[in-house]
Every structure is written in structure tokens, then in C-alpha cells.
Amino acid sequence: MSSRLQRVLLKVQKPGRYVGGEYNQVQKDWRSVKTRVALLFPEIYDIGLPNLGISILYDCINRREDTLAERSYLPWKDMEDEMRSASIPLYSLESKNPLTAFDIIGVSVPYETLYTNVLNAFDLAGLPFLSAERDETYPLIIAGGHSTFNPESLAPFMDAFFLGDGEAVMDDLISCWQEWKRSGGTKQELLERLAGIKGMYIPSFYNVEYSSTGQVTDFKTNNSHAPVQILKRFAVPLPPPVTRFLVPNIDTVHNRVAVEIMRGCSRGCRFCQAGHILRPVRERPVEEVVNAIEEALEQTGYEEVALLSLSSSDYTHITELTQAILDRFAGRQITVSLPSLRIESFSVDLMEELHDLRPSGGFTLAPEAATERMRRIINKPVSTEQLLQTAGEIFDRGWTSIKLYFMIGHPSETMEDVAAIADLCKQVYAIGRKKIGGRVKVHAGVSTFIPKPHTPFQWATCDNTDAIREKLAFLRNELRSPGLKMTWADPESSLLEAWLSRGDRRTAQVIRRAWELGCRFDAWQDCFRFDLWQQAFAECGIDPFAYSHRPRDLDEILPWQHLGSGIELEYLKHDYEMSLKGEIRDDCREGCHNCGILTSYAAIKTGIKPGEWNCPPTHPKKKVQQEVN
Structure with missing residues (x-):
């Protein structure tokens, strides 16, 4: 393998993507371990290496003496051509072993436009696409990530899916595989063992029936080991953060230390899938965060630190944390960023506290909508007055x-709501112009609403594509002036994401056909071929608009309904009905709304009633934390 690689690396751009050997890489003797895991991120190295999820699993698995974890990324087109020509299979960077030599392949699928990349990785590795075509002589293939909270579009291709935090299941998974290996069992026996692990979904153990119009009419098990409902798994408390980050061979999208200070969100924005599937909120102690930053800087030499969460200024001890960071790192020539700040003066104060450590550049806010009517519908209760006041303070x-950041295509949106986006940007610009003169710049980032599974909007429909184009054209025209800039998501790319994120098992044949037609790197604008996706749907006899534009009845069976985020279906239905009335649901910190997280997990085993355990806990509930995990 190594000699063949050496011959092709001189023929491709950025050969550093394909050689491994990074600082902090973990390389173990294959003969000294019982289990070998390949972590596959189906994107190029530049994007995959900084991925925090892969970094967490890499660290978690390699801490076990009896197991190794190695990484694999998808090659760019030039390298793919050379690998196919030289008969080089997809391999791991650490040992250069082909993926077929591993015991387990863990596939990270954070977003839906990676689906054809997954198949391309399988093909490069020499793996049969269908789980049914792979016996126990092949690696066990498990997928996880946010997009797999509706995994049905990939169901025929995967042996198993895991819902929730990977750290919470990894030891159980590896131990299960080792016990099965010792027993000398069949693949079917392995899958039956896996089905007993909380959070593990084995798609081959379930049958789906459809109506003549394509709606799911029944979903039932075909194996006694398979639970009727699969609930996600989550880690409480969060394990210590990663500090030994891999230092890449080439420039990547993020060259930084990333410390997750908090997981989950209590805000309840109705469009936000992450905010729902990552509940409950779990925070790391201030001292643990600061010590992790210190160690990671020493281990990597990075000069940038990102404190990650869905809503950084909601972190309970954020003021204490910023002060501790200042005390520890002042004068160290590093920058510290706090993404995902709320629209309020407090957020500006936080960044001002970090004045000497903050990165240069702009300040980012996410109003999502520009009228208070629309913000009530999406449960983003920020007043225009508050936003303008915050802009002035910035x-x-x-x-x-x-x-x-704005989103168009929300349920019940009108052109008046869209026009308000341009007006609001102009108002912010005018405030900046008054305060600092001609240096002011206002950048509007506009995306398209996609109704995601496990959110209150999962029953909503996508906006008409022609209407989206009309709205984008209007905004481009209105924001075409000095000091104002607009970037936007391609409406056809958003439409594909809607089709795949809301798909069912029938969509798998479309993904395979799209790959056969040449679809790769669908998240890349210059690679995206919407015409080929349309052709694939047509050849498979499936109407894609049934996934994106057909209204869903509140009582119909959704393709992902057997998979639980921990939030009860009735809660989501009620929240959707509240959105239709323009009613706000308060932040969970103001009081528990009985969404189901406590009922699904802690309350079942401990008898603690909903509302008695704050999310995040403002006081320790050790008994609950022990039982949840």
C-alpha cells in the first residue's frame, strides 16, 4: 500500500491530506489490541479533521488499551481517480490499512448532503453497499450524527445506527463486539446482541409498510430482540473535553482548540433540530474548561480557542468563565471566540470582557426573522428594539x-416579513454609520427553512421554490448598496436537504441511483447536480415533493417516529399548534414544560417528578445523573 501511495501522491493536489502522521496522532500495534475501529468522515480531510465529534470518539476509543481507532476521509476527485487507477482501496491514515481490515467502521453523518459521499466511500473501500450483502467476514458498519435521527434513507446500507452521544455507548459497543467475537457467532447474532444496547437501532429488524400514496402505514419489528421504540442515549455528566487535538498537515477549515462548554439548549426555537435532539442541557465546570484550554494549547501550539455551545451566553457560569480565562491567559497572544451569543447587551459585555483575547473581525447575531410576528411563530422572542439596541452597543x-443570520420560507411567512429583513439590515447599517462612519459593514446571511424531524415544525411544509427565488431576488436587490452584503443558500440545495432529511427507506434507491449518475460532494456548490437528483427520483418513480411539500396530518405515522429524541410526540404537536397561533413558549430555565426528557430518562428510574430537575441543573442531582447514563 505505501509504495503504491508514494507513486500517486506526487500527482495530486494537497498530498498532505492523504499521508497521516499528524502531531498527536495515536498509532498502536495492531497485534496488541482486540478490536480495531475505523472512524470514517465522508468528506475531505480539510473539513473532516477539525470535526469535534470525530475528535471525541478518536480520543475516547484510543484511551482503551484493548482497542485502537484510526481515521479515514474521502479523497478529493483527483486522488480518487488515482486510487481507482492504481487499485488503492480507501484506507486509514494511521496504519494505511484498508477499511475492510477493520472490525468496526463508525460513519459520522452530521448532515444529509453527505449521503452520496457515504456510498462513494463504501465503493472505494470495496464494501458492498447493502447490509444484507455483508456477512460476518466484513466489518460491522454503524452510523451516527445529527442526520441519523432520521436514518431511514440510509437504512439498507448500514448494519446499525446509534442515536445520541457517542461517548455514552462506545464502551458498550466494543464490549458487545468482543463478546460476540469470542463466541464465534454469526452476523445475525451480533446484530441481536447490539439491539440490546440502549440507543442502538438495527434497521433490518423492522418492516415498513406504505400506502398507495407513499405514506407510512405501519412500522413493526420482525425480531424479538428489537425494541418497539429506540430512545437516544446521552452522557451525564459530560466526559472531560478533548485536549490532544490532531495538528493537521495542511490548512483546514478550523485550526483551533475547540472546547464544548455546554451541550444542549433550553431556548426551544421551533426550527432548530439540534436544540431538540441534544436536550437536556449539560454544562462543564468552569475549572474543567479552563484547564482543558491550558492543556490543549500546550499540546497543539494553536493560538485560537473556540468555546462551543448552541447558546454560549446561556452557560450558567459564563461571567465566571470569561474572568477565569482572562486571569489565566492574558498576555498569551491567543484569541478566544464565543459563538452563538444571544441578542442582548449581556452578550456584548461578555465579548468586551474578552477584549484583549477576542478575535478581530465582526460580531454575529442570529435574529432568524425580522418581524416580531414571525419571531413568535418560530419561538425566537427577540424584539426589534432589543436587536437595534444591541447593534448600537456593538x-x-x-x-x-x-x-x-436570517431564514426565509418560515411557515406563514409573507413578503412583508421578507421586506422587513432588508429594512432591519438598513436600520443596523444606519446605526453603525451614525456611530462610526463609513467603516461600518452589515452582512446578511440568508438560509432557507427546512422542516426537520423531531422538531415542532416536522409537520410543516417547505415554501414553494419559485417563491424562495422571488424572495432572494428581492433581498439581493434591496441590499445592493455600499456597506451592505448578502450571502444566501442555494434554494435547490436546500430542497434536496429537505427531501433527504424527511425521506423514508424508499429514498435509499434514489441515493444509490444518484451516486451511479455521478453525484458526489453535494454540499459543494460547484459539485452539486440538482438535475441528476431529479433524474434519480424520476427513474425510481418517487415524487420528491411529497417529502418537502405535502402537508402532514398530526396523527399520521412519520418515517422516523419509532426513533426517540426523548421529547414526547404530544409535546411537539402542542408546540406546533402554539406556533400556528403565534404563541411563545418560554425558555425551559423559566420552568419545566414537561417535554418528556425527564419522563423518558431520569424520572422513570428515580421517581423524581418533572420540574424537580432543572435543565441544566442549578443544583446537583447526583442520583439522577447516575441513573440517566
Whole structure:
């Protein structure tokens, strides 16, 4: 393998993507371990190496003396051509062993536009696409990630899916595989053992029936080991953060230390899948975060630190944390960023506290909608007055640039709501112009609403594509002036994401056909071929608009309904009905709304009633934490 690689690396761009050997790489003797795991991220190295999920699993698995974890990424087109020509299979960077030599392959699928990349990785590795075509002589293939909370579009291709936090299941998975290996069992016996692990979904153990119009009419088990409902698994408390980050061979999308200070969100934005599937909120102690930063900087030499969460200023001890970071790292020539800040003065104060450590550039806010009516529908209760006041304070504190994230195509949206986006950007620009003059820049980032599974909007429909184009054209025209900038998501790419994220098992044949037609790297604008996806759906006799534009009845069976995020279906239905009335649901921190997290997990085993355990806990409930995991 190594000699063949050496011959092709000189023929490709960025050969550093394919050689491994990074600082902090873990390489173990294959003969000294019982289990070998390949972590496959189906994107190029530049994007995959900084992925925090892969970093966490790499660290978690390699801490076991009896197991190794190695990484594999998808090659770019030039390298793919050379690998196919030289008969080089997809391999791991650490040992250069082909993926077929591993015991377990863990596939990370954080977003739906990676689906054809998954198949391309399988093909490069020499793996049969269908789980039914792979016996016990092949690696066990398990997928996880946010997009797999509706895994049905990939169901025929995977042996198993895992719902939830990978750290919570990894030891159980490896121990289960080792016990099965010792027994000398069949693949069917392995899958039956896996079905007994909480959070593990074995798609071959379930049958789906459809109506003549394509709706799911029944979903039932065909194996006695398979539970009727699969609930996600989550880690409580969060394990210590990663500190030995891999230092890449080439420039990547993020060259930084990433410390997750909090997982989950209590805000309840109705469009946000992450905010729902990552509940409950779990926080790391201040001292643990600061010590992790210190160690990671020493281990990597990085000069940038990102404190990650879905809502950083909701972290209970955020003021204490920023002060501790200042005390520890002042004068160290590093920058610290706090993404995902709320629209309020407190967020500006936080960044001002980090004045000497903050990165240069702009300040980012995410109002998502520009009218208070629309914000009530999506449960983003921020007033225009509050947003403008915050913008003024940002300019007062020395920032010259503000980026505002908006989403168009929300349920019940009108052109007046869209026009308000342009008006709001102009108002922010006018405030900046008054305070700092011609240096001000306002950047509007506009995406398209996609109704995601496990959110209150999972019953909603996508906006008409022609209407989306009309709205984008209007905004481009309105924001075409000095000091204002607009970027936007391609509406056809958003439409494909809707088709795949809301798909069922029939969509798998479309994904395979799209790959056969040449679809790869669908998240890349210059690679995306919407015409080929349309052709694939047509050849498979499936109407894609049934996934994106057909209204769903609140009582119909959804393709992902057998998979649980821990939030009860009735809660999501009620929240959707509240959105239709423009009613706000308060932040969970103001009081428990009985969404089901406590009922599904802690309350079942401990008898603690909903509302008695705050999310996140403002006081320790050790008994609950022990039982949840």
C-alpha cells in the first residue's frame, strides 16, 4: 500500500491530506489490541479533521488499551481517480490499512448532503453497499450524527445506527463486539446482541409498510430482540473535553482548540433540530474548561480557542468563565471566540470582557426573522428594539462589522416579513454609520427553512421554490448598496436537504441511483447536480415533493417516529399548534414544560417528578445523573 501511495501522491493536489502522521496522532500495534475501529468522515480531510465529534470518539476509543481507532476521509476527485487507477482501496491514515481490515467502521453523518459521499466511500473501500450483502467476514458498519435521527434513507446500507452521544455507548459497543467475537457467532447474532444496547437501532429488524400514496402505514419489528421504540442515549455528566487535538498537515477549515462548554439548549426555537435532539442541557465546570484550554494549547501550539455551545451566553457560569480565562491567559497572544451569543447587551459585555483575547473581525447575531410576528411563530422572542439596541452597543464597543443570520420560507411567512429583513439590515447599517462612519459593514446571511424531524415544525411544509427565488431576488436587490452584503443558500440545495432529511427507506434507491449518475460532494456548490437528483427520483418513480411539500396530518405515522429524541410526540404537536397561533413558549430555565426528557430518562428510574430537575441543573442531582447514563 505505501509504495503504491508514494507513486500517486506526487500527482495530486494537497498530498498532505492523504499521508497521516499528524502531531498527536495515536498509532498502536495492531497485534496488541482486540478490536480495531475505523472512524470514517465522508468528506475531505480539510473539513473532516477539525470535526469535534470525530475528535471525541478518536480520543475516547484510543484511551482503551484493548482497542485502537484510526481515521479515514474521502479523497478529493483527483486522488480518487488515482486510487481507482492504481487499485488503492480507501484506507486509514494511521496504519494505511484498508477499511475492510477493520472490525468496526463508525460513519459520522452530521448532515444529509453527505449521503452520496457515504456510498462513494463504501465503493472505494470495496464494501458492498447493502447490509444484507455483508456477512460476518466484513466489518460491522454503524452510523451516527445529527442526520441519523432520521436514518431511514440510509437504512439498507448500514448494519446499525446509534442515536445520541457517542461517548455514552462506545464502551458498550466494543464490549458487545468482543463478546460476540469470542463466541464465534454469526452476523445475525451480533446484530441481536447490539439491539440490546440502549440507543442502538438495527434497521433490518423492522418492516415498513406504505400506502398507495407513499405514506407510512405501519412500522413493526420482525425480531424479538428489537425494541418497539429506540430512545437516544446521552452522557451525564459530560466526559472531560478533548485536549490532544490532531495538528493537521495542511490548512483546514478550523485550526483551533475547540472546547464544548455546554451541550444542549433550553431556548426551544421551533426550527432548530439540534436544540431538540441534544436536550437536556449539560454544562462543564468552569475549572474543567479552563484547564482543558491550558492543556490543549500546550499540546497543539494553536493560538485560537473556540468555546462551543448552541447558546454560549446561556452557560450558567459564563461571567465566571470569561474572568477565569482572562486571569489565566492574558498576555498569551491567543484569541478566544464565543459563538452563538444571544441578542442582548449581556452578550456584548461578555465579548468586551474578552477584549484583549477576542478575535478581530465582526460580531454575529442570529435574529432568524425580522418581524416580531414571525419571531413568535418560530419561538425566537427577540424584539426589534432589543436587536437595534444591541447593534448600537456593538458599534460603541469598537466593532465595525455585524453579520445577521436570517431564514426565509418560515411557515406563514409573507413578503412583508421578507421586506422587513432588508429594512432591519438598513436600520443596523444606519446605526453603525451614525456611530462610526463609513467603516461600518452589515452582512446578511440568508438560509432557507427546512422542516426537520423531531422538531415542532416536522409537520410543516417547505415554501414553494419559485417563491424562495422571488424572495432572494428581492433581498439581493434591496441590499445592493455600499456597506451592505448578502450571502444566501442555494434554494435547490436546500430542497434536496429537505427531501433527504424527511425521506423514508424508499429514498435509499434514489441515493444509490444518484451516486451511479455521478453525484458526489453535494454540499459543494460547484459539485452539486440538482438535475441528476431529479433524474434519480424520476427513474425510481418517487415524487420528491411529497417529502418537502405535502402537508402532514398530526396523527399520521412519520418515517422516523419509532426513533426517540426523548421529547414526547404530544409535546411537539402542542408546540406546533402554539406556533400556528403565534404563541411563545418560554425558555425551559423559566420552568419545566414537561417535554418528556425527564419522563423518558431520569424520572422513570428515580421517581423524581418533572420540574424537580432543572435543565441544566442549578443544583446537583447526583442520583439522577447516575441513573440517566
